[in-house]
Amino acid sequence: MMNKSKFTKDIGWKLLSLIIAIGLWFTVINTENPLETRTYTAAIQLQNKESLFERGYVVVNNDELTSTRVTVRLRGQRLALDTLSKSNTRVQAIVDLENVIYSYDGNPVSVPVSIVIPSVVNNSFEILSKSLQSVTVDIQPYVNQDFEVEPVVEYTQEGSSNTGELINAVASPGTVTVYGAKSIVGKIASVKATVKTDNVSDDLVITAPPVAYDENGVPINDVTFSVSEVSIKISLDDMKNVNINEHVQGTPASGYSISGIYTAPDNIDVAGDESALRSIRSIELPEIDISGASNNIIREFKLEDYLPDGVRVVGSSNSTGYVTVTIIMEKDIQKTITIPTDNISDNGTTPEGMIAQIESGNIVFSVSGTQSDVNDISADDVKAYVDLSGYSEGTYENVPVQIVLPDGVMLVSDEPVYVSVTLS
Secondary structure (H helix, E strand, O other), X not given: OHHHHHHHOOHHXXXXXXXXXHHHHHHHHHHHOOEEEEEEEEEEEEEOHHHHHHOOEEEOOHHHHHOOEEXXXXXXXXXXXHHHHHOOOOOEEEEEOOOOOOOXXXXXXXXXXXXXXXXXXXXXXXXXXXXXXXXXXXXXXXXXXXXXXXXXXXXXXXXXXXXXXXXXXXXXXXXXXXEEEHHHHOOXXXXXXXXEEOOOXXXXXXEEOEEEEOOOOOEEOOEEEOOOOEEEEOOOOOEEEEEEEEEEEOOOOOOEEEEEEEEEOOEEEEEOOHHHHHOOXXXXXXXXXXXXXXXXXXXXXXHHHHOOOOOEEOOOHXXXXXXXXXXXXXXXXXXXXXXXXXXXXXXXXXXXXXXXXXXXXXXXXXXXXXXXXXXXXXXXXXXXXXXXXXXXXXXEEEEEEEEEOOOOOEEOOXXXXXXXXXXX
16 A cells, blocks of 8 residues: 555656656657658669560660669658668669560550668658659560671781671571560661681681671661671581571460570581581480470570580580570460452362352451461461362352461361352
């Protein structure tokens, strides 16, 4: 009872003192550590570009975006803002590409800019404003195209400097595949491999990187090649170019198909004595299992593991020592095709001495395949004809139409399409 009475004695004054102390504490905090507003600048960071590439697309304006800076105004307590300013981890401006969808009309897409404040700052901040709410991302399909390599030799001979094609110079491989965004690859007019030497002679092998040029001779960047180096050779009898063949096994996930298989490089130069080179015609890579696959598959192989004894790869080991196989998977889609019966031919099967007339109208059917194959197909890409051999004079209501489709595209239904034909 005595202890309780000491606690409850003058309880009102004690509570008042506690309230005053708390008020003084808040006053000191707001005086010494008040709320302030500060401005921070952050360069845009692109996240999940790999996810975009797995779907077969790349960002064309990558350099423009990563050089763009976003100004952010934050409000928080002074001490927390001081800690944020001194932190090694800065305020970040993130553009996430994981769920970005390509616009099939080719126009750039708008992607929001997210502000991330480092977790090392143990305080809450209010984002008052940011200079950019979103950015425009130019997304293009990742495509490839083959180009012949033009060898160019820059040489010094007899004290004079000469530049031009060496008549007997041969590039190996003679053709390379260029990979990149569709709009960039479309600008390529030529691919050249240029080397410099002080001595041009027989049995000379020089390597050089391939470079793409536009129609004005300006180098084109932001593309990659199936090989990083090209061999320029003169009468090199102990070198042989062989193809690299990839193999797949299994079936993709339901509703998916292979839209392309790309091997980089797809051929290489090998060297060795005459008997050793006769023993090799191509390099056969092991089978790649695509069972149940719905995303792109990338596999790398060490070339020397698949070469016979006495044969070696020509070129620097870091550029030609490995081969990469990329298998592009795409989701199947369907499309309806309409063909006027005027475009249906008899394929030269009308019996001699007769005239065939197909009833005017349209035939309609559905096709399926990968997006890259089906999106570009039109009625002009389809051949339709009727086989009239064995028919005699008269009108036939249900003559089946034979439909020939481009590679990679198939009819959705097995049911034939019929037209009415009159033979007279």
